[in-house]
Amino acid sequence: MEYWIIQCFNGLSFGALLFLLASGLSLIFGVMNIVNVSHGSYFMLGGYIGYTVLDRTGSFILACIVGAAVIALVGVAMHHLFLRKYSTHFPQVLMTMGFALIFRDLALLIWGGDPIYLAAPALLRGSFEIGNLIFPVYRSFVILVAVLVAIALWLFNEKTSLGAQIRATVDDNEMAQGIGINVQFVSSFMFGLGAFLAAFGGVIGAPFLGVYAGIDFDILPLAFVVVIVGGMGSLKGAAVGSILVGMVDTFGKALVPDLSYFTLFLPMAIVLAIKPSGLFGRA
Amino acid sequence: MIAGPKKAFWFLGIAGLLLAAPPIISTYWLSILTLILIFGILAMSLDILMGYTGLPSFGHAAFFGVAAYAVAILSTRYQVGFWGCMISAIFLSTLVAAVFGLLVAHTKGVYFLMITLALSMIVWGLAFRWVDMTSGDNGIAGIPRPDFGETISMWDEATFYYFVLAIYLAVFGLIYLFLSSPFGQSLKGIRESESRMKVLGYNTWLHKYLSYVVAGSFASVSGILWAYYNGFVSPSDLEITASFEAFLMVIMGGPGTLVGPALGAGVIIFLQNFLSAFTERWLMVIGAIYILTIIYLPGGIMGLKFGWLKRRDKE
Numbered sequence: 001m002e003y004w005i006i007q008c009f010n011g012l013s014f015g016a017l018l019f020l021l022a023s024g025l026s027l028i029f030g031v032m033n034i035v036n037v038s039h040g041s042y043f044m045l046g047g048y049i050g051y052t053v054l055d056r057t058g059s060f061i062l063a064c065i066v067g068a069a070v071i072a073l074v075g076v077a078m079h080h081l082f083l084r085k086y087s088t089h090f091p092q093v094l095m096t097m098g099f100a101l102i103f104r105d106l107a108l109l110i111w112g113g114d115p116i117y118l119a120a121p122a123l124l125r126g127s128f129e130i131g132n133l134i135f136p137v138y139r140s141f142v143i144l145v146a147v148l149v150a151i152a153l154w155l156f157n158e159k160t161s162l163g164a165q166i167r168a169t170v171d172d173n174e175m176a177q178g179i180g181i182n183v184q185f186v187s188s189f190m191f192g193l194g195a196f197l198a199a200f201g202g203v204i205g206a207p208f209l210g211v212y213a214g215i216d217f218d219i220l221p222l223a224f225v226v227v228i229v230g231g232m233g234s235l236k237g238a239a240v241g242s243i244l245v246g247m248v249d250t251f252g253k254a255l256v257p258d259l260s261y262f263t264l265f266l267p268m269a270i271v272l273a274i275k276p277s278g279l280f281g282r283a
Numbered sequence: 284m285i286a287g288p289k290k291a292f293w294f295l296g297i298a299g300l301l302l303a304a305p306p307i308i309s310t311y312w313l314s315i316l317t318l319i320l321i322f323g324i325l326a327m328s329l330d331i332l333m334g335y336t337g338l339p340s341f342g343h344a345a346f347f348g349v350a351a352y353a354v355a356i357l358s359t360r361y362q363v364g365f366w367g368c369m370i371s372a373i374f375l376s377t378l379v380a381a382v383f384g385l386l387v388a389h390t391k392g393v394y395f396l397m398i399t400l401a402l403s404m405i406v407w408g409l410a411f412r413w414v415d416m417t418s419g420d421n422g423i424a425g426i427p428r429p430d431f432g433e434t435i436s437m438w439d440e441a442t443f444y445y446f447v448l449a450i451y452l453a454v455f456g457l458i459y460l461f462l463s464s465p466f467g468q469s470l471k472g473i474r475e476s477e478s479r480m481k482v483l484g485y486n487t488w489l490h491k492y493l494s495y496v497v498a499g500s501f502a503s504v505s506g507i508l509w510a511y512y513n514g515f516v517s518p519s520d521l522e523i524t525a526s527f528e529a530f531l532m533v534i535m536g537g538p539g540t541l542v543g544p545a546l547g548a549g550v551i552i553f554l555q556n557f558l559s560a561f562t563e564r565w566l567m568v569i570g571a572i573y574i575l576t577i578i579y580l581p582g583g584i585m586g587l588k589f590g591w592l593k594r595r596d597k598e
Contacts, residue, residue: 029393035396035397089393090339093393094530094534094573095573095577097527097573098570098572098573098577100570101524101570101573102566102570103570104566105564105565105567106567108566109564217522217523217524220523221523224398224400224401227397228397228398228401232394257412258414258415259409260408261404261405261407261412262405262408262409265402268386268398269386272398273386276390
């Protein structure tokens with residue numbers, strides 16, 4: 001029984017990281033109708049930059065802020081300098097693929113091929129006990145952060161004017177443009193926000209996932225599965241999908257390590273068979 | 284793709300050059316040319332999906348990999364001969380495509396792209412994690428070349444080259460026939476306007492499904508040859524970057540031209556081997572090629588406009 005609770009907890013904390021990654025991916029898809037293949041690279045680069053900042057300054061908070069902010073700028077620059085110029089979606093997707101390959105090689109060039117683990121801040125190390133169950137503090141912190149981010153995103157999306165513009169753009173890009181919403185700005189903003197969240201996830205995930213050249217494409221398909229299961233452009237879908245994929249992945253690795261990735265096939269196949277547009281997606 | 288005297292002239296000319304190549308070029312370049320033919324088959328099979336049916340797949344290396352692993356496992360562990368390996372590998376890849384097809388055939392555009400990528404990652408995960416079967420990250424080494432009796436040695440580069448060339452030409456012919464058939468024409472119809480084809484009474488789902496399965500089968504041929512060529516398979520053969528490279532071959536050559544992707548494969552394989560002598564930054568180069576191709580060569584080498592993509596986006 002204890003074993004199962006701990007596995008659930010691990011699954012939840014991994015799901016929390018996936019949420020940071022997939023929420024941006026999903027919203028970018030909703031706004032621009034493109035799949036950002038370099039989204040996993042943001043996660044990886046965020047982790048690396050966070051590592052360097054932590055190494056120089058010793059401040060974990062600064063590592064999170066700088067890592068996320070730098071990558072947010074990279075995301076906005078990518079959108080502004082390259083993607084924006086194409087009126088069709090397909091070249092945009094392909095371009096993000098080119099960037100993903102360049103980012104991977106850049107990371108290898110700068111940080112080398114060995115995996116790096118960030119040290120969690122002293123305050124968050126160790127573990128706490130409930131009954132006879134032992135929970136690591138850091139993973140609980142990650143879950144808490146993801147919940148806070150989810151609430152903030154939801155409030156932003158539902159209660160602010162920019163959030164309303166984003167929802168309008170997701171619903172109908174052309175109509176949104178027609179009623180005077182600056183869709184280019186919304187897209188740029190979404191790209192920046194998505195990159196910010198992904199990189200932030202990369203930094204706070206680094207103490208237990210590590211950072212290595214290759215984590216970009218290891219984690220990207222998982223984020224894809226989240227979005228496929230949850231439905232594209234839906235924040236709620238990203239949340240539910242992340243928890244589901246986090247759980248399935250963790251239990252898969254614990255129960256059938258040989259077939260661990262294969263376990264992801266199941267939720268995806270079931271959802272696609274029953275509701276092809278994803279749990280919360282609109283056809 | 285219309286058959287005409289000019290096309291036939293080109294085809295025979297190129298086939299003639301390929302036939303005459305072995306005595307002229309060095310064994311090093313001959314092995315590169317063999318590799319180009321092998322990946323040419325992969326690129327052409329992907330073009331059935333991307334160029335003709337209008338379904339961009341990010342997971343085509345999965346079928347390539349399944350076939351390569353089938354050959355590796357059967358020939359090293361069970362000493363199965365060439366025909367047994369080939370038939371089982373094609374069957375297995377086709378089976379995987381038939382199952383995956385059920386999940387992807389109703390989708391299109393970026394949605395299709397995402398699901399194919401996720402599915403291929405699952406296959407990669409099996410290669411990587413199912414250590415009992417696949418030896419995991421270590422890969423499987425020591426795959427013997429096909430054995431056709433003592434007089435023909437497949438270890439001879441020229442002989443193996445002719446062997447690959449024969450299969451290449453056969454595959455090219457088969458794909459050509461497939462695409463020129465009424466079925467192939469209706470695939471193009473779906474690419475242009477799926478809703479119109481539906482109204483005309485075509486079962487577009489079935490067409491897309493079969494196109495996916497056929498593309499998977501042809502990709503397996505390339506995987507089989509790769510396993511024999513390389514003598515070694517590993518999870519990196521079917522990881523995401525492998526699918527991306529196949530994708531780039533098609534985009535670079537010009538989707539929907541069949542010959543273009545084969546040329547694209549040539550350019551990419553050539554660059555890969557040529558540049559590896561000067562730089563280790565191959566990923567960066569290929570990423571840059573990607574971006575430059577999109578900016579400066581949107582229709583690929585074959586020079587067609589981005590028509591099929593533009594039309595698809597308008598829907």
